[in-house]
Amino acid sequence: MQEFVQQKLKKHKSFVTYTWVGVLVTIATIALSSVFIDILHFSALLTNSVVIGGFFILKYFLYKWAGFAR
16 A cells, blocks of 8 residues: 555646645645734734735745646
8 A cells, every 4th residue: 555655646746736735835824824913013904914925925826836836
């Protein structure tokens, strides 16, 4: 079974990269939002707009670097 999974992961390596980029961006978004809102006491509306917008742009460049966007 483990060999089957490893074979599929090698075949669909781009999916694994796509998944990791999504996971890392999600974790970073939550962490930065928490820091700005809870610790630095910034407005939630402003913080979420800037953080989510910034990570949306960063995600595009990460996908472009990984070969998903042209």
